[in-house]
Structures are given as structure tokens and as C-alpha cells.
Amino acid sequence: MSFVVALTGGIGSGKTTVAELFAARGAVLVDTDAIAHDLSGPQGAAMPAIQAAFGNAVLRADGGLDRTAMRRLAFADPVAKSKLEEILHPLIRLHSEACCAAAENAPYVLLVVPLLVETASYRRRADRVLVIDCDEALQITRVTARSGLSVEAVQAIMAAQATRAQRREVADDVLLNDGGLDALLPEIDGLHQRYLELASAKLHAGR
Numbered sequence: 001m002s003f004v005v006a007l008t009g010g011i012g013s014g015k016t017t018v019a020e021l022f023a024a025r026g027a028v029l030v031d032t033d034a035i036a037h038d039l040s041g042p043q044g045a046a047m048p049a050i051q052a053a054f055g056n057a058v059l060r061a062d063g064g065l066d067r068t069a070m071r072r073l074a075f076a077d078p079v080a081k082s083k084l085e086e087i088l089h090p091l092i093r094l095h096s097e098a099c100c101a102a103a104e105n106a107p108y109v110l111l112v113v114p115l116l117v118e119t120a121s122y123r124r125r126a127d128r129v130l131v132i133d134c135d136e137a138l139q140i141t142r143v144t145a146r147s148g149l150s151v152e153a154v155q156a157i158m159a160a161q162a163t164r165a166q167r168r169e170v171a172d173d174v175l176l177n178d179g180g181l182d183a184l185l186p187e188i189d190g191l192h193q194r195y196l197e198l199a200s201a202k203l204h205a206g207r
């Protein structure tokens with residue numbers, strides 16, 4: 001079974017940036033957000049159940065999920081939010097598990113799970129948990145600059161997510177992403193080396 005490093009962090013902490021740097025060094029990425037997008041895109045495996053649950057009002061012309069409409073609905077109605085999660089979460093788990101299994105020849109898998117702290121099943125699957133930590137003011141600056149969301153909107157998202165302390169509690173490794181990329185690269189090199197060693201030790205222990 002492949003060695004899996006689960007990567008998590010708050011909104012705008014730098015998960016995607018960091019994950020791509022690990023991928024450039026040979027890690028295979030499995031991104032639960034990308035899987036969720038595929039599942040709810042045109043012809044996505046979750047779309048029949050989503051359409052049955054919420055009707056055509058949440059569909060785009062191409063048959064994919066209208067994320068803005070769905071977000072509005074889920075924000076206003078907690079029952080709709082949990083119904084959507086009941087449809088998507090098991091499928092995301094199934095697909096990410098299949099992607100991890102398919103990557104058995106990879107040096108190791110980096111499984112990107114934004115809501116890792118909130119979902120125990122991914123933690124059980126992970127051999128190692130890497131948390132991307134970042135100053136909260138910097139998270140807000142990055143997300144507002146990138147998305148055009150207001151400071152208040154970003155703060156509301158952050159308030160609904162796990163806290164920095166909760167993430168650090170489940171971490172085996174913490175990568176502080178408060179500086180520029182130059183500061184990050186040696187840290188990533190060091191962690192990558194460590195993951196190669198741990199993956200190799202797991203492989204040999206399994207023989």
C-alpha cells in the first residue's frame with residue numbers, strides 16, 4: 001500500500017503552492033478538492049444524486065453544478081448543506097482511495113485534504129500528516145488578493161474551519177508558510193527526503 005502524506009491547512013495557507021513543489025520533486029498528488037470538482041462537473045458521478053436532491057436550480061447549462069447557486073442554498077439551509085455533504089463525501093473518499101491505490105508505484109502520495117482535521121477517516125488513512133501553517137492576517141491578504149472576496153467573507157470562512165491550534169494538534173510535520181518561496185524550498189527538500197525514507201521503510205517492513 002502506498003505511503004500517504006496527508007496535507008492540510010486553512011484557506012489561503014498555501015496548500016496548492018506547497019503541494020505543487022512536492023509534486024515537482026516526484027510525489028504523486030491526490031487532491032480532494034479537484035476530485036470534488038470532477039464529481040460535480042458535467043457528467044460528474046455525483047450529478048444524478050445532486051439533481052435528484054436539489055432539482056435543476058443548481059445545474060448549469062452544461063449539466064455541471066452551479067457552485068454559486070449551491071453555495072447560496074447551502075449557506076442559507078444547513079439541511080441542504082448536510083444533504084450535499086452526504087452525497088459528495090463518500091464519493092470523494094472512494095475516488096481518493098482509488099487514486100492512492102493506483103499510485104502504488106509512486107515514491108509516495110501527497111493527499112491534499114483541506115478539511116482533514118474535521119474528517120477523521122482521512123487521518124486514519126494517512127501515514128503522516130503535514131500541516132501548512134500561516135499567520136491569519138496573511139491568509140486574509142492572500143485570499144482577498146486572489147479571489148476578490150471581502151475581508152469579512154474570508155474571516156467567516158476561517159471561523160467555520162478548524163483553528164491553527166487544532167491543526168497543529170494532528171500534525172506530524174508543520175510547514176510555516178509565512179515568508180517567500182525562497183524560505184520554503186529548503187524546508188520542502190528536507191521533508192521530501194524524510195518522506196522518501198519513511199516510504200521506503202514502510203515498503204520494506206511490508207515485505
Ligand code: ATP
Nearest residue numbers: 010011012013014015016017018142146179180181
Ligand atoms: P485555498 O484554501 O483557497 O485553496 P491554498 O491553501 O491552496 O488556498 P494557495 O492557493 O497555494 O493556497 O496560495 C494562496 C495564494 O497565496 C496564492 O495566490 C499563492 O500564489 C500565494 N502564496 C502561497 N504561498 C506563498 C509564498 N510562500 N510566497 C508568496 N505567495 C504565496
